[in-house]
Structure formats: structure tokens, C-alpha cells
Amino acid sequence: MADWVQFKTNWLRPFLFFGNNWISLIGGALTTASALVLTGFWVVAFFGHSGSSNPYLGIVFDLILPGLFLLGLMIIPIGVLRRRSLLRAAGSLPTIYPEVDFQDPVFRRGIDFVAIATFVNFVIVGAATYRGVAYMDTPNFCGQACHVMTPEWSAYPVSSHADVACTACHIAAGIPGFLYAKVNGTKQLLMIMAKDYPRPIMADNKIPPARTTCLNCHNGDANFGDRLQVETSYGDDENNSVTKTVVLLHVGGSDQFGHRSGIHGAHLSHIEYAATDSTNQTIPWIRKIGANGSIVEYRSSDSHGSANGPWRTMDCIDCHNRAAHSFDTPEKALNEEMTEGVPSSSLPFVHREGLALLKASYTSRLDAAEKIRAGIRRFYQSRYPAVWNARRPQIDRAATALVAIYDRNVFPFMKVTWGTHPNNIGHNAFPGCSRCHDGSHSAKNGKSIPNDCSVCHNLVAVEDPNPKQLTALGIQ
Ligand code: HEC
Ligand code: HEC
Numbered sequence: 001m002a003d004w005v006q007f008k009t010n011w012l013r014p015f016l017f018f019g020n021n022w023i024s025l026i027g028g029a030l031t032t033a034s035a036l037v038l039t040g041f042w043v044v045a046f047f048g049h050s051g052s053s054n055p056y057l058g059i060v061f062d063l064i065l066p067g068l069f070l071l072g073l074m075i076i077p078i079g080v081l082r083r084r085s086l087l088r089a090a091g092s093l094p095t096i097y098p099e100v101d102f103q104d105p106v107f108r109r110g111i112d113f114v115a116i117a118t119f120v121n122f123v124i125v126g127a128a129t130y131r132g133v134a135y136m137d138t139p140n141f142c143g144q145a146c147h148v149m150t151p152e153w154s155a156y157p158v159s160s161h162a163d164v165a166c167t168a169c170h171i172a173a174g175i176p177g178f179l180y181a182k183v184n185g186t187k188q189l190l191m192i193m194a195k196d197y198p199r200p201i202m203a204d205n206k207i208p209p210a211r212t213t214c215l216n217c218h219n220g221d222a223n224f225g226d227r228l229q230v231e232t233s234y235g236d237d238e239n240n241s242v243t244k245t246v247v248l249l250h251v252g253g254s255d256q257f258g259h260r261s262g263i264h265g266a267h268l269s270h271i272e273y274a275a276t277d278s279t280n281q282t283i284p285w286i287r288k289i290g291a292n293g294s295i296v297e298y299r300s301s302d303s304h305g306s307a308n309g310p311w312r313t314m315d316c317i318d319c320h321n322r323a324a325h326s327f328d329t330p331e332k333a334l335n336e337e338m339t340e341g342v343p344s345s346s347l348p349f350v351h352r353e354g355l356a357l358l359k360a361s362y363t364s365r366l367d368a369a370e371k372i373r374a375g376i377r378r379f380y381q382s383r384y385p386a387v388w389n390a391r392r393p394q395i396d397r398a399a400t401a402l403v404a405i406y407d408r409n410v411f412p413f414m415k416v417t418w419g420t421h422p423n424n425i426g427h428n429a430f431p432g433c434s435r436c437h438d439g440s441h442s443a444k445n446g447k448s449i450p451n452d453c454s455v456c457h458n459l460v461a462v463e464d465p466n467p468k469q470l471t472a473l474g475i476q
């Protein structure tokens, strides 16, 4: 009891006396207001209505609001010390500090001030937080606010996942995934503020496993059977001559008896691998684990020693790694646009010239846009003046289409260029399936991971100007 009286006379009363100044009062109000906003959001989050799994919200709730809270706390003693030294200098330090008395008008005014300032701060901090949260929760924020995401943001709208939120694949469902993403998101934002981030940004195996993301929407056991895929390509000759390649892909899956087949069926059992690089492009060690626990190990003929990297269990992402933001090769992008009609394949050599311009190196997107347009114009002006004179609009449309292809795939400021982000789905532009199916990964018994063309697909037609099989099927 005596301690309490002593504490009151020696500490509490002087503190309240000196604390009754506008600096300390504002500090107090700031602290209370940010504490109220924080607790409000914690309560909402606790009852599961936060509605947001955005990793970058951490910056608001773990840095900005606690920061304001601490700032308020630090301002209070500054005001106290200032008032004390002012009073001391004026020689008017009281000998006895006044009782805490709610009737005292000076004390009352202080209390009123704190109450009003707290309310005002609460409204301001609360509204700012609410608006910040609402904004940070939109895909616009993820893709656009941070210019470092421009490459992914540009590729995303043309993917089959254009309507799927970034967070649906980037944050594992459940609390641990949420916490991990939050810590990581805060770290990333700080890196961006400090302008200290990797260029290019690579996934580096930090994507959560498919069972916590993809499989929330996709049925891993679906049976897709065979799938006919037609690729149209244009030649480098004057006529940009068209050929078609047709493959019948054995996608497969599980049938109603649980029997697995095809490309999907073969890997959805248990396959693990260890890579020597962070993009998993070089895979010397693979093992297949049977339902009964048996292990068959395959290793590439040029592997040395045993696996030292972590073993990764193969899932959807090992093949469909570019499901939401795939960067094309210049060949593929140009073939696709020409199939759509622009650049028009009736312009002589447009494929050869366009491809060369796309592949040239430029210092910036602006530089690329200028030089690609100028290059196309110069070519027709000097080599095909008749075409240049008669078909200017078509030539300009071709140039615009080429610039658009470049802008969708190459981002000099992020050091993202053709081929920076390999796509693992095939084996022509990138190693893809051949990382394992290259004929050189074999087990102790000499059996190797199969690489006959017919294991994965029937080659119906290869670079055929007019495949009769398509005509027979009525496909043009
Ligand atoms: C359908 C799932 C999915 C969606 C939706 C998705 N991503 Fe991704 N993202 C992935 C996968 C899988 C990878 C790993 C790529 C790899 O390993 O090659 C990845 C990688 C990344 C990377 C690392 C760099 C790179 O390109 O590999 C960034 C950055 C990224 N995503 C940003 C975004 C943004 C921003 C959005 C929303 C506009 C988004 N992602 C939407 C699945 C998705
Ligand atoms: C929020 C739901 C959702 C999530 C999460 C999701 N997808 Fe999809 N996925 C879709 C929808 C919707 C489509 C489009 C279906 C269509 O167009 O018929 C699709 C289409 C696909 C396709 C076929 C089209 C293509 O691009 O070849 C693949 C492959 C695919 N998803 C793989 C994945 C992978 C891998 C992941 C995890 C990294 C994933 N998806 C996560 C909803 C989702």
C-alpha cells in the first residue's frame, strides 16, 4: 500500500502534471487510436471475417499501425520532458504535484482533448487502413502497384487463369500458408522500398505445393483421354509458307476403376526428384516410389555422387509451371499472331523479318518499339516499294502486332527476356519433359525412363503443308 502511495506521489502525479501538454496528448491519442484500429482488425480476423489472404497486408498490420502506436508512445515522454524543462527554466516547478482531480478544469480540458483527438485519429487511421486494405486486396495491387510484377501481370490476362486471383496459387490454403505469405510479403515490400530485389524474379521453388492450391479447383484424378493439338507455323521464305504439326497427346488420368494411364496417370503416383539448379532445369536424380513402398532410382549418365539437393515430390506445377503467366518464345508468339491474321502472311518475308526484329536486343521497351517499327518500314520501303506504297496500313498493323508481342514477353528493366522463364510442358523450346525423358536416366537394372516418341503422343503430321488427317477430320 505504501508503495502505491509513493508511486502515486513520486511518479504518477508528476507524469500527469507534465503530461498535460499538447505534444504528449497528441501522442497519447495516436497510440490509443492505432491500438483501437489494430484490436478491431484482430477481432474481425479472429472471427474469420477478414476476407483477405493478401500477403502484403502485413505491411499495414505488422509495420505501419504498430509503428504509429510506438510513435505515439515515444511522443508522450518528449512532451513531458519539454514541459518540465520549460517550467524549470521559468522557475515555476511546483513543490507538490496536484492530486488527480476530475473537478480540476485544467485536468478536465486535457481529458477532453485526448478524447476528441483519439476519436479524430481513430477515424483517420481507421479509414486510411480500411481503404489501404481494400486496395491491396485487388489483383491490380499485386500486379500493378509493384512494377516488379509487370512481367507476370502482362502475361496473366491472356492465360486460362485470368479470372483466378494471384493468391489462389501463391498462398497455400490454411493458417500456416497465410502466415508464411504474410511474413514473406512484408519482406518483399521492404526489399522493393529499399530497391534491393532480384532481377529477374524467379519462383525458386517457393510456390506452395499443388495440393494446397491447384487441387482446390482441379480434380487431380480427372481423365482427359487423348487430346489433339494442332500447331501452325510459318516459314522464312518470301511466301511465309504455312505448315501444320498435329500431335495426339495421351494426357490420360484415372478411369472410374482407379486405373491410371497416360501422361497424367504416370506421374500422379509418387515420383520424387532432386535438381541442381533453382529452376529445376537440370535433374540428375529421380526416384519412383511404388504403392508398396518399393523404390526405383534413376540417375542421369552424367550425374556425380548422390543427390545433395532437397527431394521434391512431383506435382502439377512440375509440368504446368506457367499456367497463369506464360512467356512465349518469339517463334511461338509470332506463329500464333500470324494464325490470327496480323501480321498478315501475305506480306513478303514478314515472318523472317519480324522474327529477327523480335529477337534483336534493345535497351528499353521504348527503344524496342521505335526500332521494330522503323525496321519493318525500312524493309518494305527499300526492298518492296510497290508493297510499301500499296499496303501501308497493313504494314503498320504488322509493326504494331510485333511491338505488342515484344511488350508482352520482354521486360529489360526486370531483366526478363526470351527464355528467362522456361515452360516445362513440352520439349521443343525448353527441356521440359526431356529433363527426365532423355534416354540417359536409367535405373540399376538398366531400364531407362522411356523416351520413344509414341509414349507421349502420336505424331499425326509434322510440318505438313496440308495434313490430310485434318481434312479427314474436318478441321481446317
Ligand atoms: C494458376 C496459378 C497461378 C496464378 C493465378 C498466378 N500465379 Fe504466379 N506463379 C504460379 C506458378 C506455378 C509459378 C512458378 C513458375 C515456375 O516455377 O516457373 C509462379 C511464379 C510467379 C512469380 C515468380 C516469377 C515467375 O514468373 O516465375 C511471380 C512474380 C508471380 N508468379 C506473380 C504472380 C502475380 C502477380 C499473379 C496475379 C496477377 C500470379 N502470379 C498469378 C502460379 C500462379
Ligand atoms: C481458383 C481456381 C483455380 C486454381 C486455384 C487453379 N486453376 Fe487451373 N483452371 C481454372 C479454370 C477456371 C480454368 C479454365 C478452364 C477452362 O477454360 O475450361 C483452368 C484451366 C487450367 C488448365 C488448362 C488450360 C491450360 O492453361 O492449359 C490447366 C493446365 C490448369 N488450369 C492448371 C492449373 C495449375 C497447375 C494450378 C495450380 C498452380 C491451377 N490450375 C490452379 C481454375 C483454377
Ligand code: HEC
Pocket: 210, 214, 215, 218, 219, 220, 221, 224, 227, 249, 251, 263, 264, 267, 268, 314, 315, 316, 317, 318, 319, 320, 425
Ligand atoms: C508430367 C507432366 C504433367 C503433370 C504432372 C500434370 N500435367 Fe496436366 N497436362 C500435361 C500435358 C502434357 C497436357 C496436355 C498439353 C497441354 O495442356 O498443353 C496436360 C493437360 C492438362 C489440362 C488440360 C486438359 C484439356 O484437355 O483441356 C488440365 C486441366 C491439366 N493438365 C491439369 C493438371 C493438374 C490439375 C495436374 C496436377 C494434379 C496436372 N495437370 C499434372 C502434363 C502434366
Ligand code: HEC
Pocket: 262, 263, 266, 267, 271, 272, 273, 283, 286, 287, 288, 298, 314, 318, 319, 424, 425, 426, 432, 433, 434, 435, 436, 437, 448, 449, 450, 455, 456
Ligand atoms: C522429374 C522427372 C520427370 C519429368 C520432368 C517428366 N517425367 Fe514422365 N516419367 C517420369 C518417371 C520416373 C516415369 C516412370 C517411368 C517408369 O515407370 O519406368 C515417367 C513416366 C511417364 C510416362 C509413362 C511411360 C510409360 O512407360 O507408360 C509418360 C507418358 C510420361 N512420363 C510423360 C511425360 C511428359 C509428357 C512429361 C513432360 C510434360 C514428363 N513425362 C515429364 C519422370 C518424369
Ligand code: HEC
Pocket: 229, 231, 245, 247, 249, 425, 426, 427, 428, 433, 434, 437, 450, 451, 452, 453, 454, 455, 456, 457, 459, 462
Ligand atoms: C515424355 C513425353 C514425350 C516424348 C518422349 C516425346 N514428346 Fe513430343 N511432345 C510432348 C508433349 C507434352 C508435347 C506438347 C507440348 C505442348 O503442349 O506445347 C509434345 C509436342 C511435340 C511436337 C509438336 C510441336 C510442338 O512444338 O509442340 C512435336 C513435333 C514432337 N513433340 C515431336 C517429338 C518427337 C519426334 C519425339 C521422339 C523423338 C517426341 N516428340 C518425344 C511430349 C513428348
